[in-house]
Amino acid sequence: MNYSPSARGARLLAAATIAIVGTAPGSSLSASATPLVSTGLANLGNTCYMNAQLECAFHIPAVRQIILAKDEIDKEIVNDELEEKGRRTRMSKSTIESDALKAMKELITDMVAAAQKDLPATMTKSFCTRLGIPVNVQQDSQEFWKLLLPAINKESFSDLYKGSFEGYITALDGSGREKRREELFLDLSLDVASSKTLSESLEKSFGKPELLSVAEGNGWRPEKGARKVDAHKGYSLITKGLPPILQCHLKRFNYDWQTDTMTKLNSRFEFPEVLELSGFCGTKEDEDSSLTTYDLQAVVVHVGQYGAGHYCEFMQIESNSSQQSAFF
Numbered sequence: 001m002n003y004s005p006s007a008r009g010a011r012l013l014a015a016a017t018i019a020i021v022g023t024a025p026g027s028s029l030s031a032s033a034t035p036l037v038s039t040g041l042a043n044l045g046n047t048c049y050m051n052a053q054l055e056c057a058f059h060i061p062a063v064r065q066i067i068l069a070k071d072e073i074d075k076e077i078v079n080d081e082l083e084e085k086g087r088r089t090r091m092s093k094s095t096i097e098s099d100a101l102k103a104m105k106e107l108i109t110d111m112v113a114a115a116q117k118d119l120p121a122t123m124t125k126s127f128c129t130r131l132g133i134p135v136n137v138q139q140d141s142q143e144f145w146k147l148l149l150p151a152i153n154k155e156s157f158s159d160l161y162k163g164s165f166e167g168y169i170t171a172l173d174g175s176g177r178e179k180r181r182e183e184l185f186l187d188l189s190l191d192v193a194s195s196k197t198l199s200e201s202l203e204k205s206f207g208k209p210e211l212l213s214v215a216e217g218n219g220w221r222p223e224k225g226a227r228k229v230d231a232h233k234g235y236s237l238i239t240k241g242l243p244p245i246l247q248c249h250l251k252r253f254n255y256d257w258q259t260d261t262m263t264k265l266n267s268r269f270e271f272p273e274v275l276e277l278s279g280f281c282g283t284k285e286d287e288d289s290s291l292t293t294y295d296l297q298a299v300v301v302h303v304g305q306y307g308a309g310h311y312c313e314f315m316q317i318e319s320n321s322s323q324q325s326a327f328f
Contacts, residue, residue, distance in 0.1 A: 036064075037317055039114045040121035047124060049141040050133065052313040053148075054124075056298040058111055059315045060245065066157045067101070067108050100151035103130040141300055141311050142249045146186050161186050164241030165206065166282055169220055172230040177222045182238070187247035193254060198271035201250075206280040209234030236282030239291050246275075246294050253306050262306045272296070 038058050041051040057063045097105075107127045114122050128135050131151070149158050164182050171177040188205070195201035209232035212220045219228030252265045278292040298315040 035317065036112060036115040038111055039119060042121045042123050044124060044128065044135040046138040047128065047135050048311040049139050050144055051124070052300045052311040053141050053145045054107070055313050056300060056315055058108065060297065062160060062244070064108055064112065066154070066160070067104055098151060098153040099130055100148065101154055103127045104152055138308065141302070142187065149186055160245045161243050161247060163243035163246065165235055165237050167235050168282070169231050169233045171220065171222055172232060187249045189249045189251055192250050192252050192265050192267065192269055196269065198248065198275065202280050206235050206237050237277055237280045239281045242277065242291060252302070264306045
């Protein structure tokens with residue numbers, strides 16, 4: 001991955017004054033038979049944005065387990081000479097790993113060893129070198145993570161964060177005509193400028209729909225040639241599409257069209273330790289409430305202004321069945 005600035009059961013919630021991370025309560029995502037507490041990652045210059053996200057991920061046992069697991073898959077090897085004769089050879093149980101996955105696996109292994117032996121903070125030089133990450137350039141924490149996930153190219157890992165919501169337009173004339181489209185996400189980007197709480201921001205994104213009114217000139221045409229009708233247009237979360245780990249990205253970096261500059265929104269923004277999303281899901285299925293409930297797991301914070309400053313994180317210390325988790 002060449003990184004550049006341009007370029008079920010219980011669940012976990014990940015958030016920030018830049019990002020928030022959460023998991024479902026009581027699940028194996030956040031519980032571990034052998035709890036680990038990281039001794040930290042060394043800041044090589046301006047890698048705090050990267051360290052914050054990696055630390056959050058490390059303290060979720062399921063992330064460590066999946067990254068360190070060996071994936072054995074069947075790979076068909078085609079021999080050119082045999083192919084000309086219409087024959088193929090097959091090599092099974094061949095392991096294919098991306099460079100990003102190898103780098104991540106090496107880093108997590110080093111962090112586990114440091115936690116178990118109480119060693120100094122783990123160095124990330126090898127990780128950055130292998131992924132082409134410039135250590136002296138401040139970057140965006142959320143953008144880094146969304147580039148890293150596909151670069152790792154491990155489906156079981158991406159599936160921890162991958163979710164879906166549904167966009168819809170529904171006619172209000174009683175005809176039942178509607179249009180629906182499912183969209184995938186790795187995090188939910190939420191408004192901060194006009195919202196004071198996470199619930200308010202979710203309500204604006206996935207709550208009350210927009211009215212498309214014929215009288216106001218923006219009615220909906222259900223099909224080509226049809227007469228425009230009043231309709232509701234909006235988005236809703238999908239209960240079965242919610243990921244095991246939910247990351248909420250708070251849009252604190254804002255572009256000012258009048259001054260042609262990027263600014264940082266530093267207004268207060270509140271979020272709960274337990275997030276219930278059933279009210280934002282379009283279909284009300286008869287399922288366990290744990291599918292829509294998330295426990296706060298970590299918060300990534302940016303201190304300073306746009307283009308500068310420092311990233312840090314607050315995380316829950318993982319627990320086993322006999323211990324309570326706590327933030328540190």
